[in-house]
Amino acid sequence: MAVDNNYSDSEIIQLIKNGGSAFEQIAEYLFESHLGYIHKAKKQLNLSLEQANDAYADALVKLIRQIRNDRFLGESKLSTYFYSIFHNTCVDVLRKETTNLSYSSLNELAYSKKEKDLLNLIELKDSVKQVKAQMHQIGEPCKKILLDWAYWGYSMREIAVRSSLASEESARSMKYKCLKKLKAIMTTSNGYT
Amino acid sequence: MKESLAKYIALFDQYLDGNLSLDAIHGLEEALTLYPNLARALEEHIDARRALRVEGEQQLKASFKHRLEERDKRRKNNIEQKKASRVIPLYLKMVSSLLILIGCAVFFTQIVNKDKEIESFEDPSISYFRGNDSDVAEDDWKELLHLFSEKAYDEFLDRLANHPIESSIIKKHYGQYHLTHGVSYYRTEQYNLADKTLQKIPSDNAYYDQALWFRILNAKASGNQDLFKELLQLVIKTPDHYHHKTAKKWLTKK
Incomplete structure (x- = not known):
């Protein structure tokens, strides 16, 4: 380009x-x-x-x-x-x-600085490999929606278009479900109770 | 209780992004100290967002690396093409010499595809630069021109970046300086910088015609069809441009 x-x-x-x-x-x-x-x-x-x-x-x-x-x-x-x-x-x-x-x-x-300030976390629990495995577990459609939201910063309307979802609302609902799924996977693999 | 926690959870992203009012921050932070479950939920939320950031960065890095690899492959191919182009004329010379002996040399002189040569290998050599030999006395500038004529574009750019040319010399060789600079960017596939640099040469400068032609080659290589056509039109409007015929041909072809 x-x-x-x-x-x-x-x-x-x-x-x-x-x-x-x-x-x-x-x-x-x-x-x-x-x-x-x-x-x-x-x-x-x-x-x-x-x-x-x-x-x-x-x-x-x-x-x-x-x-x-x-x-x-x-x-x-x-x-x-x-x-x-x-x-x-x-x-x-x-x-x-x-x-x-x-x-x-x-x-x-x-x-990030903000993350450190908020939780005063010192130890690094994961490895890149672990993060990758967790991402793999949530599946491609969820991964795309979550990355579009959290990393690329697309709006819900744009996410709906990019992921061929019916509306902004359904994108928001999907994002919520996917995020919940990711948290559950992370909780399990990080050993939280 | 669960309901009020959900109210706070909904504020997490705004909180992490710094988009919450002071009052809301105060309220959330107070709730975090009161409800350990809420603090745990925030920790999980931060971990999830961090994982997404890591994954996003990995993807972005992979795409950058892929593009760099593609770029290197293209450059390698160009070099090979260039080498091949040097071998072909040598081969043709040998063959035509032989044929001269038997009286058929003329037949082979039309084989070389001029357009392709212009498009892929043309460079303004030192001999192209118009009559200011006596002015090019400055050693640094001479050395740079030598690098350029040797087609060591990366090194040329590297030298310019590390040892900028004095402004008085740039002023003196304004057209030549920007032409060689721009062409080096073009040859190293830094198309945006190439166009920007070549544009600096005004239409009344002796190097304008060459700069215009290299802007055309640059636009073509970068895939900017609109600019490519627009610049070809400019050449067509200038009947004494040294590539006037080629420009006409290219525009009708495209």
Whole structure:
């Protein structure tokens, strides 16, 4: 897909927070806009193309997470901020190579600041693998509805269209049921009583 | 009791997203301390949302990685095509030399498909740049031009990013600078940046014609059909453009 628009930093932040198709569009834009960094990091840190690509994809996901969690304070340009995330991720990739530590699993499972503040959780109970298994158990239609709602930020009306549901109300009801199902699966596999 | 807890549970998402009024936050937090079941429900809700975030991020990352792999495959194919294109003319040269000996060389000169060559391999070589040899005295700029002429586009961009060219030199070689910069973006498939950079060359600049042509190739490669056609029209309106005929041909073809 060609990306023809240019967005200011504040527009990017706003569109990520808005969610829905605007978020998908901006994720595409971010992907296209910083491709040049791959070669730069590859050369500077002597990474393989696969490692640099992996770090790039990882860094983009982290950038989006940081923006959503209000951790990007606008003290630098967004591209500079992204480069620092990307560079650190590349260093992590290299470190992972030498220590064989699963850096991304720990990183991805970290609770957001809000989540930490709310529950003061210290321990990480799950692994990415476990989360994946739980997601698999709820089935594809439920997974799609829940991800559209919780990760992509689509409205109930949009979810109804995307999942071919009759109305906004039926989307809301499905989301409720699916979320309940996910919680039940998680409670069982996490050993809650 | 169950009913009042449900009332609070319905507020969880707004609470986690920071969309609750201060009074409502106060009410919910008080209820959380009073009802352990409500606190447990919030914990479960947070865990579920976290799991969904992790899964969403995994999917997004996988899609980015897939696109990068596809991009690398395309670039690899381009390089192979380029290599092949170098072998074919060499082969043709050898064959035609032989045929010259037997008087049939002319027959083979029409084999090369010009359009394809223009579309895939054309680059503005240093010799294309119009008469300012004496101005290109600055060593850095010369080195960069050398990289460009060697088709080391990644390295060219890398050098520009790490050692920006002085503004006085950019000013002096404005058209040349933006043309090489833009073409390097195009060749490294950064289509958005390529178009943006090539657009900086004004119509009265000596490099405008080439910039316009590379914008066309860039639009074509990025799949932006509307822009592709629009730019071809511009070339058609300029009879002395060096690709005027090709533009006409492409527009009728599309």
